[in-house]
Amino acid sequence: MIPSASALLDWYERHRRDLPWRAPPGGRTPPYHVWLSEIMLQQTTVVTVKPYYSRFLSRYPTIEALAKAPQEDVLAAWAGLGYYTRARNLHACAQQIAALGAFPSTVPALRALPGIGDYTARAIAAIAFGVPVVPVDGNVERVTSRLFAIDTPLPAARRLLAQQAAILNTEPAAQANASDFAQALFDLGATICTPRAPTCILCPWQPRCSAYAQGIAEKLPVKTPRGAKPQKYGACFVLRDRHGAVWLRRRPEKGLLAGMTELPGTNWRLEAWSEQEALSHAPAQAEWREVGFVTHVFTHLTLQLTVYDAQISEFRSHPLGEGFSCSVQALEAQALPSVMRKCLALAGLS
DNA sequence: AAAGCGTGGAG
DNA sequence: TCTCCAAGCTT
Numbered sequence: 001m002i003p004s005a006s007a008l009l010d011w012y013e014r015h016r017r018d019l020p021w022r023a024p025p026g027g028r029t030p031p032y033h034v035w036l037s038e039i040m041l042q043q044t045t046v047v048t049v050k051p052y053y054s055r056f057l058s059r060y061p062t063i064e065a066l067a068k069a070p071q072e073d074v075l076a077a078w079a080g081l082g083y084y085t086r087a088r089n090l091h092a093c094a095q096q097i098a099a100l101g102a103f104p105s106t107v108p109a110l111r112a113l114p115g116i117g118d119y120t121a122r123a124i125a126a127i128a129f130g131v132p133v134v135p136v137d138g139n140v141e142r143v144t145s146r147l148f149a150i151d152t153p154l155p156a157a158r159r160l161l162a163q164q165a166a167i168l169n170t171e172p173a174a175q176a177n178a179s180d181f182a183q184a185l186f187d188l189g190a191t192i193c194t195p196r197a198p199t200c201i202l203c204p205w206q207p208r209c210s211a212y213a214q215g216i217a218e219k220l221p222v223k224t225p226r227g228a229k230p231q232k233y234g235a236c237f238v239l240r241d242r243h244g245a246v247w248l249r250r251r252p253e254k255g256l257l258a259g260m261t262e263l264p265g266t267n268w269r270l271e272a273w274s275e276q277e278a279l280s281h282a283p284a285q286a287e288w289r290e291v292g293f294v295t296h297v298f299t300h301l302t303l304q305l306t307v308y309d310a311q312i313s314e315f316r317s318h319p320l321g322e323g324f325s326c327s328v329q330a331l332e333a334q335a336l337p338s339v340m341r342k343c344l345a346l347a348g349l350s
Numbered sequence: 351a352a353a354g355c356g357t358g359g360a361g
Numbered sequence: 362t363c364t365c366c367a368a369g370c371t372t
Contacts, residue, residue, distance in 0.1 A: 037368080038368060039368095039369095040368090041367075041368040041369095042367085042368065042369045042370075043355090043356085043357090043366090043367055043368085043369055043370095044356090044357075044358095044367055044368085045357095045358080045359075045366085045367045045368095046367080046368085047358090047359080047367095048357075048358065048359085048367080049367095049368090080356090080357075080358095081356080081357075082355085082356025082357045082358090083355055083356055083357085083369085083370085084355085084356075085354095085355065085370075085371075086355095086369090086370080089370080089371090114370095114371095115369095115370065115371090116370085117369060117370050117371085118369090118370095119368075119369060119370090120368080120369075120370085123368065135368075137367095137368045137369075138366085138367070138368075138369085139367090139368070140368090155352095182368095183368095186368060189368090190367090190368085195365080195366065195367095196360090196361075196365090196366095223365095255354085255355090256354080256355070256356090257355090257356085258355090296356090296357090297356090297357085298354095298355075298356060298357085299354075299355055299356060299357090300353075300354060300355070337356075337357090338356075338357060338358085339356085339357095351372095352372100353371100353372090354370105354371085354372085355369105355370090355371090357367100358366105358367100359365105359366090359367100360364105360365090360366085361363105361364090361365090361366105
């Protein structure tokens with residue numbers, strides 16, 4: 001039996017979350033805002049996104065303003081949010097859309113843009129343009145797996161769950177209210193059909209939920225466990241001149257933290273570095289002092305950095321490698337990822 | 351198509 | 362401390 005779309009829409013009308021990128025009932029969020037929020041929300045919580053979203057919109061009120069901005073500035077505005085390829089794709093995407101002259105409104109046209117995959121294309125189409133499609137994100141996968149009691153483990157079950165989710169969309173009420181229906185599914189997953197301890201008592205779809213009937217809602221969806229992440233080691237150097245400025249450099253255009261600003265340092269490897277070996281990678285000869293360690297967990301590795309600091313009189317009187325000088329006041333505007341901000345904080349900066 | 355790609359918060 | 366998680370995309 002197909003759960004009733006109108007039951008969900010009624011529930012949504014009463015319990016919808018008030019979010020910065022969500023228009024009041026009856027209103028419509030501009031596609032630029034929908035798109036920006038969707039990119040920021042990829043693998044990122046609402047609480048984390050909120051301050052970034054409002055800051056980003058004040059800085060780039062229109063997609064044209066974003067398109068014209070230097071990539072460095074966009075990365076700086078994104079610093080701390082993670083998954084920095086999103087920011088690079090966002091910028092490239094803004095330029096493509098600005099060149100088009102209008103925001104694409106169909107799933108295939110959206111899908112062709114950088115940083116927009118199957119999920120995001122459907123989300124923008126449904127939310128901003130009312131196209132009757134269901135965006136299948138983690139919320140919808142969870143809701144669907146419980147509704148139909150699908151215990152095939154993710155990510156193998158992804159296609160099956162997408163097919164089942166499409167069944168939800170066969171009702172006229174769902175198709176006629178595509179924007180609300182999509183967001184209602186998100187809210188159901190975020191507030192009722194939660195990963196742990198779902199509140200099935202309050203769920204508008206509880207009478208039709210197969211997992212609830214079997215008492216296995218909390219066990220779904222099943223996920224294949226992932227392997228342990230390797231531990232890596234590195235060292236970085238906080239070099240200051242007598243004016244207090246810091247020596248920084250830009251990371252390579254590909255790979256981890258691509259294009260972001262960093263402290264100069266060693267590469268990151270599985271084997272720990274001896275002090276002597278680490279210091280041979282220092283940006284200058286100086287009296288280096290070990291400040292301490294920073295541990296940072298990335299998606300696929302754990303990194304331990306040894307932080308050294310030293311002071312010299314003038315940067316230009318030393319043979320420094322690639323890099324640039326940055327005043328302490330200007331650090332905030334740099335595209336410094338969180339791991340680097342931790343290192344700077346340990347050395348007493350920022 | 352499996353792996354790479356950030357971060358901070360909750361339990 | 363540790364594991365899992367949050368509106369996934371790209372190669």
